[in-house]
Amino acid sequence: xxxxxxxxxxxxxxxxxxxxxxxxxxxxxxxxxxxxxxxxxxxxxxxxxxxxxxxxxxxxxxxxxxxxxxxxxxxxxxxxxxxxxxxxxxxxxxxxxxxxxxxxxxxxxxxxxxxxxxxxxxxxxxxxxxxxxxxxxxxxxxxxxxxxxxxxxxxxxxxxxxxxxxxxxxxxxxxxxxxxxxxxxxxxxxxxxxxxxxxxxxxxxxxxxxxxxxxxxxxxxxxxxxxxxxxxxxxxxxxxxxxxxxxxxxxxxxxxxxxxxxxxxxxxxxxxxxxxxxxxxxxxxxxxxxxxxxxxxxxxxxxxxxxxxxxxxxxxxxxxxxxxxxxx
Numbered sequence: 001x002x003x004x005x006x007x008x009x010x011x012x013x014x015x016x017x018x019x020x021x022x023x024x025x026x027x028x029x030x031x032x033x034x035x036x037x038x039x040x041x042x043x044x045x046x047x048x049x050x051x052x053x054x055x056x057x058x059x060x061x062x063x064x065x066x067x068x069x070x071x072x073x074x075x076x077x078x079x080x081x082x083x084x085x086x087x088x089x090x091x092x093x094x095x096x097x098x099x100x101x102x103x104x105x106x107x108x109x110x111x112x113x114x115x116x117x118x119x120x121x122x123x124x125x126x127x128x129x130x131x132x133x134x135x136x137x138x139x140x141x142x143x144x145x146x147x148x149x150x151x152x153x154x155x156x157x158x159x160x161x162x163x164x165x166x167x168x169x170x171x172x173x174x175x176x177x178x179x180x181x182x183x184x185x186x187x188x189x190x191x192x193x194x195x196x197x198x199x200x201x202x203x204x205x206x207x208x209x210x211x212x213x214x215x216x217x218x219x220x221x222x223x224x225x226x227x228x229x230x231x232x233x234x235x236x237x238x239x240x241x242x243x244x245x246x247x248x249x250x251x252x253x254x255x256x257x258x259x260x261x262x263x264x265x266x267x268x269x270x271x272x273x274x275x276x277x278x279x280x281x282x283x284x285x286x287x288x289x290x291x292x293x294x295x296x297x298x299x300x301x302x303x304x305x306x307x308x309x310x311x312x313x314x315x316x317x318x319x320x321x322x323x324x325x326x327x328x
Contacts, residue, residue, distance in 0.1 A: 011051035176233030179271035185288030202316035213245035
């Protein structure tokens with residue numbers, strides 16, 4: 001276990017326990033600390049021990065405990081790095097290796113990236129939300145991940161992996177198994193929540209105020225109120241954070257939730273394909289704020305009244321509600 005610095009609460013406890021007459025070992029035992037840690041802490045304050053003075057001393061030592069940043073010591077190199085990124089679109093790795101090749105200075109590309117992330121190469125920000133010089137990098141400073149090594153948050157509901165989904169669901173032998181996802185507009189604005197039935201491709205679409213658990217759950221409740229309960233049996237969601245709190249939906253609908261592998265959209269191919277159809281009505285990188293509920297319902301109506309080859313050119317509406325429509 002790594003060492004953890006004393007906190008202000010622990011320093012206040014040291015003062016209280018010393019005032020009660022406990023020895024250094026007694027204080028250490030109460031705080032689950034090493035006696036040497038307590039002894040050093042007390043020796044740092046030559047007069048009567050003061051928690052606030054000890055905390056201030058700690059912060060002062062921390063500020064002076066780090067080596068000066070290399071690019072702070074070499075402002076001319078820092079200026080050159082800025083120029084190569086802005087004017088010539090070089091990557092930090094190219095800059096680092098070229099400086100080394102020309103025997104000018106040794107500065108690792110990680111040092112450059114770290115300075116960009118934490119200090120913006122000493123450049124001022126123009127406004128709130130300005131990402132600084134990162135926007136001049138090819139990938140805008142975003143970290144790149146290899147398949148299989150990315151981290152994801154765990155759902156706060158019973159986790160049944162898709163590998164345990166029954167064959168009668170995988171083989172599409174009944175109506176009632178749905179795949180769900182969200183379609184984004186602009187960041188921080190409203191989203192579309194989509195659900196597609198795996199066998200007949202019946203589609204539900206609902207606008208949600210935000211891409212968060214509460215808004216998405218409200219949208220899902222409204223969506224599935226349109227469908228008879230006997231046709232809502234299981235859900236297979238995306239692994240997005242907006243779906244991590246589906247316990248409420250599970251209880252309301254009485255459904256089983258099967259979780260795909262993270263970053264495996266192919267395991268929800270029906271929903272992914274349908275989202276592509278929906279994008280014909282709601283293009284990428286366009287705000288959904290001005291789009292009305294009537295437009296959303298019109299898109300849903302058109303998809304559910306579109307003949308499908310997989311249904312022998314019947315429509316999802318006809319199959320779900322067992323009625324023949326005159327569309328032509």
